[in-house]
Amino acid sequence: MAGAYIHIPFCEHICYYCDFNKVFIEGQPVDDYVEMLIHEFQLVMAEYPDEKIDTIYVGGGTPTTLTPAQLQRLINGIHQYLPYDGGEFTFEANPNDLQDTAKLQVLKDNGVNRLSIGVQSFNDQILKKIGRIHRSADVYQAIDNAHRVGFENISIDLIFRLPQQSEADFMDSLHKAIALDLPHYSTYSLILERKTIFYNLMRQGKLHLPSQDVEAHMYQAAIDSFQNAGLEQYEISNFAKPGFQSAHNLTYWRNEKYFGFGAGAYGYLGKDRYHNFGPIQQYIEPLKANKVPVIERHVLPLTEQMEEELFLGLRTMQGVSIDHFQDKFNYPLQTVYGETVADQIAKGYLKQDGDWLRLTETGKFLGNEVFQAFLLDSY
Amino acid sequence: MDYAEMLDRQKHIRNFSIIAHIDHGKSTLADRILEMTDTIAKRDMQAQVLDDMELERERGITIKLNAVELHYQAQDGETYIFHLIDTPGHVDFSYEVSRSLAACEGALLVVDAAQGVEAQTLANVYLAIDDDLEIVPVINKIDLPSAQPDVVKAEIEEMIGLDASEAVLASAKSGIGIEEILEKLVTDVPAPTGDLKAPLKALIFDSIYDSYRGVVLNVRVFDGMVKVGDKIRLMNNGKEFEVTEVGVMSPKAVKRDFLMVGDVGYITASIKTIQDTRVGDTVTLADNPAAKALDGYRHIQPMVYSGMYPVDNAKFNDLREALEKLQLNDAALEFEPESSQALGFGFRCGFLGLLHMDVVQERLEREFNLDLIMTAPSVDYHVDLTDGTEVVIDNPSEMPETSNISEVKEPYVKASIMVPNDYVGAVMELAQRKRGEFVTMDYLDTYRVNVIYNMPLSEIIFDFFDDLKSNTKGYASFDYEVTGYRPSDLVKMDILLNGESVDALSFIVHRDFAFERGKAIVSKLKETIPRQQFEVPIQAAIGNKVIARSTVKAFRKNVLAKCYGGDITRKRKLLEKQKAGKKRMKSVGSVEVPQEAFMSILKMNDEDTKGK
Numbered sequence: 001m002a003g004a005y006i007h008i009p010f011c012e013h014i015c016y017y018c019d020f021n022k023v024f025i026e027g028q029p030v031d032d033y034v035e036m037l038i039h040e041f042q043l044v045m046a047e048y049p050d051e052k053i054d055t056i057y058v059g060g061g062t063p064t065t066l067t068p069a070q071l072q073r074l075i076n077g078i079h080q081y082l083p084y085d086g087g088e089f090t091f092e093a094n095p096n097d098l099q100d101t102a103k104l105q106v107l108k109d110n111g112v113n114r115l116s117i118g119v120q121s122f123n124d125q126i127l128k129k130i131g132r133i134h135r136s137a138d139v140y141q142a143i144d145n146a147h148r149v150g151f152e153n154i155s156i157d158l159i160f161r162l163p164q165q166s167e168a169d170f171m172d173s174l175h176k177a178i179a180l181d182l183p184h185y186s187t188y189s190l191i192l193e194r195k196t197i198f199y200n201l202m203r204q205g206k207l208h209l210p211s212q213d214v215e216a217h218m219y220q221a222a223i224d225s226f227q228n229a230g231l232e233q234y235e236i237s238n239f240a241k242p243g244f245q246s247a248h249n250l251t252y253w254r255n256e257k258y259f260g261f262g263a264g265a266y267g268y269l270g271k272d273r274y275h276n277f278g279p280i281q282q283y284i285e286p287l288k289a290n291k292v293p294v295i296e297r298h299v300l301p302l303t304e305q306m307e308e309e310l311f312l313g314l315r316t317m318q319g320v321s322i323d324h325f326q327d328k329f330n331y332p333l334q335t336v337y338g339e340t341v342a343d344q345i346a347k348g349y350l351k352q353d354g355d356w357l358r359l360t361e362t363g364k365f366l367g368n369e370v371f372q373a374f375l376l377d378s379y
Numbered sequence: 380m381d382y383a384e385m386l387d388r389q390k391h392i393r394n395f396s397i398i399a400h401i402d403h404g405k406s407t408l409a410d411r412i413l414e415m416t417d418t419i420a421k422r423d424m425q426a427q428v429l430d431d432m433e434l435e436r437e438r439g440i441t442i443k444l445n446a447v448e449l450h451y452q453a454q455d456g457e458t459y460i461f462h463l464i465d466t467p468g469h470v471d472f473s474y475e476v477s478r479s480l481a482a483c484e485g486a487l488l489v490v491d492a493a494q495g496v497e498a499q500t501l502a503n504v505y506l507a508i509d510d511d512l513e514i515v516p517v518i519n520k521i522d523l524p525s526a527q528p529d530v531v532k533a534e535i536e537e538m539i540g541l542d543a544s545e546a547v548l549a550s551a552k553s554g555i556g557i558e559e560i561l562e563k564l565v566t567d568v569p570a571p572t573g574d575l576k577a578p579l580k581a582l583i584f585d586s587i588y589d590s591y592r593g594v595v596l597n598v599r600v601f602d603g604m605v606k607v608g609d610k611i612r613l614m615n616n617g618k619e620f621e622v623t624e625v626g627v628m629s630p631k632a633v634k635r636d637f638l639m640v641g642d643v644g645y646i647t648a649s650i651k652t653i654q655d656t657r658v659g660d661t662v663t664l665a666d667n668p669a670a671k672a673l674d675g676y677r678h679i680q681p682m683v684y685s686g687m688y689p690v691d692n693a694k695f696n697d698l699r700e701a702l703e704k705l706q707l708n709d710a711a712l713e714f715e716p717e718s719s720q721a722l723g724f725g726f727r728c729g730f731l732g733l734l735h736m737d738v739v740q741e742r743l744e745r746e747f748n749l750d751l752i753m754t755a756p757s758v759d760y761h762v763d764l765t766d767g768t769e770v771v772i773d774n775p776s777e778m779p780e781t782s783n784i785s786e787v788k789e790p791y792v793k794a795s796i797m798v799p800n801d802y803v804g805a806v807m808e809l810a811q812r813k814r815g816e817f818v819t820m821d822y823l824d825t826y827r828v829n830v831i832y833n834m835p836l837s838e839i840i841f842d843f844f845d846d847l848k849s850n851t852k853g854y855a856s857f858d859y860e861v862t863g864y865r866p867s868d869l870v871k872m873d874i875l876l877n878g879e880s881v882d883a884l885s886f887i888v889h890r891d892f893a894f895e896r897g898k899a900i901v902s903k904l905k906e907t908i909p910r911q912q913f914e915v916p917i918q919a920a921i922g923n924k925v926i927a928r929s930t931v932k933a934f935r936k937n938v939l940a941k942c943y944g945g946d947i948t949r950k951r952k953l954l955e956k957q958k959a960g961k962k963r964m965k966s967v968g969s970v971e972v973p974q975e976a977f978m979s980i981l982k983m984n985d986e987d988t989k990g991k
Contacts, residue, residue, distance in 0.1 A: 216935035
């Protein structure tokens, strides 16, 4: 079983914090792109005839910038070439694109069963400052439309530690989000990535972000508020009602297999990691010649696989299974990481519950400190 | 070549160097001369040809001297052999200047037509005059709109006492006056005078280590000749080697059959041991040795000391080897092993000044791939103890207990600052703040002033030069000489991290400035030391008295928030980077301290010390 990630690199507006592979949609060969994406499904799956796809995630960019007809074409292609039979099927969506039900209806009618909506904040001032084009009223309309069409499994994203964001402001967004009574929420602190508008502002000294202490308060507030609302934290940034955890995202954190389709997409098939050409034309060209558009393949040495088992697995609140580690790699975890585990437990960042290693409450806040420790020293 | 031909050749040799202030156009002039003499084809020309050290090009300065041979067909129809020995201009490297001057019979004095004679030029031209060199004045940049060649000529005559009436008016950038300069070298600079038949005497003015050929000696031959196969003797230690190659730099190495009187070139002789060769030593022949060595160089006393430690303690021996190799062609660098509680094993190194220290550090990091921690620089203090003895302290952490000290003396310098009169006020204000005592001030012409101060050397090595530049918009030039030791009310400032005194961070400060310096360094350290697992108190203390404190907060949150899309590689890189960053830090007790923290005291600017 494997996941399938499908990348739609088009946007109508570029958000100031986003460093994903994306371009302005205007003037782009979108129809061609969709055709070639479907061609990629066909070529890649032919190489793995026995593989089954149990989750699909269409992300971006902005997948909902596609027209209803393009969406229809894409999903038809998915059903035609991906050996998928009805597992979790998520589409990322922008509130602007859900102001009527046209696109929602296409998604719903073709088996999409989960929506992840990029809300980020309920403060219109902040939305403007981070380059989002929607406003909070649009969010309510979008969710209303989604419910009307019949979507129940909906997640929204919130970002904290935004420029000039106060604790009170984030709390307000948090409460408004929870009041929507959705089954799933993601919330994460702003990361400054290179090649973003924010990064450039930061280098010019023009970006004023809340301090690390404020950021920690915001994160604590999110954990507490979601928990009080019956949403369990199952990953560092993710909260869900029972039964609504994102199966697709868990694939990444459990270090399991997934295909990556589309420009700049990453795939991981056990030992092989590969990624596709990012620029649209470079992605399309090889496909026209019936070649997969992979720019780089990397066979992960055992050490890297082990490191990732830990630094991804520990992101989940379930943690990493010591038995599973031994089954998967044929090495006892104790042999590879005995000292590190003891050290991290002594620091109070890690705990062991029977077969499971997990982050403590403090550890959740300082995950990178723990993850680094699990990088083996040959690096 | 027979004897008569050699004698004739000797008459056609001209050895010279170029004396100039930074930015007055020395490297450009050297480039032009190389072009004019077809030493370098135009297409191979890159700016600053002689500055081949990466660091030199980046900073636009000359650090190491370089010697190059060129051939010039003069207007008298004869071809002359020129040896251009390039020299550094910065005050820290005046030692290198005197080494190169010793190999020359003449020098071009290059003065900027708009800016006039600068303090450093003055110092170097006096060195040349002391060595009886023929000075050829060149007024450069005459095509600048602000050029005032007549004013500059008058300055040269008044300040240096040279006849400037025939000074060459040139623009190295535009190629004006270059030929006239070359002709002057032919007519004015004397040919070398040594005796071709006398036993070999060659002065080692520089040497480098080459992993294939061993030590390469750069020499100026004063008497006799040397060729491949000769057995040479180094007069300092009597060691003998067989010559495997001789040649000249043109500017790449070119093999020759021999080097003779007046030549400036290199010798290799399978010398494997770096310690065997010493700059300033005389090379002679084993079977026909010279009776007496040439006057070597005076031993140069370092002015500034700093501890150098490998970040990784296991690299101690690598650091030692690297220092030995650097010392080969940087005779002013001194080092001896020392240890620090905080930093482990390292070396106490002596430098000529801060720029020299910077350059050594960067060369060690670049050329030898070492990660280093340097402690804040210090000068040599003379400490009289209550028991009547005197100790010399170059490491603040070794300062004796206050109760055992009867008096501390520190080195003072006479600082001479040349500046347009508009900036005299700014200079005086700065000098006063650096504990300077006004001595005198002379008008050089209608608008330039030479201001003389007595100042503690320790104030100069900190940030005086930078401050001077910024307070005078870069118009001031500056030179100093050490005049002696004077008693001062000095105290040792200890820095405590997490309650523990860190020896590598302590420094000596005048009591009157202790409070503001302490406050400034504490706040600087707070910025430099990253958050850690626990709160880290930082304190500055004199004896048991804490005079400033601050706290680095414990870290609260450090976790990659978003981790989707399967791009694990980048997340991994970020984690690896964070981990590598930690490795570059030094664990001092339980506190991780980054390299820069140890230099914090140097990085305090005026704003910090004015106690904002």
